[in-house]
Amino acid sequence: MAESPFGVRLWRLLSQRRPTFDTSIEQMRAVLARDADVSGRELAAVIRDGVVPGPDLVRKLAPVLGIHTADLFVIAGLPVPGDLASAWPMAPWDVGTVLRHVIRMTTDERRQLQALIGSLPTPPGTEPAPSYDDYPDTPAALLLRLLRNRNIRASTARLLKEVGDGPYVSEATIFGLGRGRVVITPQYVTAFAHLLGYLPSDMVALTGIGPVVEDARVHPASSEIAALAWQARRLSTEQLDTVIAAAQSIRQT
Template identity: 35%
Template sequence: METLPAFGVQLMRLAELRGVDVNSMACRAAVPEPVITSVLDGGEPDPSLLRRLAPVLGLHASDVFVIAGQRVPDDLAPLDAAAAGDPGSLSWSLTHLPRAVPELHQFVRSLPHQRRPQGPSTPTPPYQKYPNNAGGLVVRLLHNRNLSWLGAAKYLYGLGRRDVLSASTIGAIGHGRKPLTSDLLAGFASFLDISSRDLSALTGIDLTGNRPPAHPDAAEAAELIWNARRLTAGQLQQVRSRAHAIRHERADELRPQLRCHCPGSPGDDPSQRGAHAVSCARRATGHPPAESQTCSNASRVTTNGLQSSSGSSRLACPRPPYRSASCPGPYRRTGPRSYTSTCRTGQPSSSTSKYQTECPQASNSSPRDSSQRRR
């Protein structure tokens, strides 16, 4: 992938788009003109200069640090490191719920400002260190909005109206293993809260021409995503809960397959109430619903530590039941390299072997007996 030019070149491109010359830029930033000239000539910008340039360019100050390839200062970074990736859990609501974007945006803005958590800053994970190319710049801008690879993929599909991409594909774009096409860049622009002209100038990718339209509420959703940077993980949970409530309040406006089926919603099936409550609780916390099967054994296991509304655990069988001639089983996995079974005698047995499970009835069997089958 082609390496991006130095920050001085990027700065000049952005200034030209705004019709601002060097003298005007220096006056608006309240710095001597030689300071601007030295940066345009390839010098390293001072952090204080980057802060002053942000209002001149009409960009977020932290985005200017990202464009310059410098670390975002703690006071400009997202508030709560524990909330990293959480804004991606709102993608479904912002995409499908009618009139939800303005209401949720107002709710986000109404939440009180919290103090920044004390403690050392979180170091950048190795997989989030990208080369200086167009894809790396865009993905760093996404991370500056607290969006993970998965969250970016969700918004690219929902708000950008582009093809479904996996989280790893977003990472591949950032690391230069997958090209950043003009169509993908236009999709990212729909929720980055940065104009398409600026992104085109920064990346060198032409965005002219007819392209699929973005979501009608994409512009305000982009502002919501940006404003959500100042929220704590607990406050983002409140936003998700409000989005869940809207899904119930406006169920009549949703297609049947988009309605929530937790207790109290239209079409609630009492026989499935426990499973729906668990599924809904996981969605409200930003987790996908856990998949489970009904185990034919009498054993009941809890998935992800969640209980149904009736107080009983969900039925789950992580693996299909296995049977043998001497011990009909079925077996279920209970931990790493550990299996239990219930025989016709009703006596449970266990084994820590990776490949076999023994039964009291088959204790005298040969090692090749079918009760000791390989997994």
Template identity: 35%
Template sequence: MLPDLPDRLARYAERRGLPLPQPPYDAVALGLREQDLLVLAGLPVPEELAPLDSRIGHVLSSLVQDFLELPAAERSELLDRLRSLPQHERTTPPRRPYPDRFGPGGLLLGLLDNRNLRSAAAPILHLLDGPGLSGVTVHGFGNGRTGMTTEALNGLAVMVGLPRDDLAVLVGLPTPAEPAPPVPPAHADTAELLWVCRGLTYEQIDAEYQRIRRPGA
């Protein structure tokens, strides 16, 4: 476990008005996902909790682009369909974590990787009104070669489904001085879409993508 985790969780709990967390840490009590808490602690995510199919990054950005154009009711219907799909067995081993995953930027990339966003983070960030960055630039956050901007942090927080300042505290970044912008409902739904998709196969997600591309087919 990373030695600064207790301090980061204590600051997060204070922000959220929660009791001071004590080990062993309870993700549910903290309002976090178990897999994300493991990433924040610098611990490996067990295979049974890891994203199922690393190939889905190739279709995620296209799915998100079309998802954002759907009315709220259709977004909700698609999420319900995806949640109802059967869970398949893993056919490939989980991806190895980023080598530089223990600093603030590395923890952030670990949270993205926990959503199968290794290759899709940059285009999805742009779709969510974040800055237009290359994949190399996003990956540079992990090893410190790219400085984190407030605009990028705003978009990355939307992608992982956490309030921006909570995310900053959890990974050990300074909280920006300016208030976080409001998150549109479609963007909040996108964070849930990304989480649901991490448990599905490429074929399952591509079938739903083709379905919304060809309504009535």
């Protein structure tokens, strides 16, 4: 039986978050089990032995770890349940289309758009998003799947550059990351962290690719941009049409 990637990812995350150098992973694991109200034995089996976590365990761990529950399913290598899944796959627009307008907005303009998105009814849950990729289980594939969990396609080279100071590359290069044809570097990981709304140190831990690029020229509103992307991830095609039209109008006024 293949081991789950979740154990190693969670181990690295707990290691990175240790409050002191002397704090052991076993202590971190015990605190996590207590705070999440889960079995210490079950959690140890996942971290130490690579046992595939159950959906209930993932749902309980997510809020304690401070990670979106839907994202933690992706990090655990599990299908995202229908009640949490993004609207992906979608055409012709995706949330990345919205962000291309948002990165040029002022603070007040972003707030207007956020208010509009917040006023739209949440579409009902869908079936779990199908796994259309055949990517190997790599750090780069994890990053692209987290993008998809925001209904953002892999064609994000410009967004990565402008939000997180990613490398100046083509869209085809970003697709190549998932298939292992392009080497994932710390610059990519740091840029993805800012676009996805993660602390770069946490993303380095989850992927195992670092260190953090401390001097990255990050968009001053990167956190707000990432939050807006998450807010819009379940919008329907018709709702995205409305939001994109509003974004265009807001920027022209």
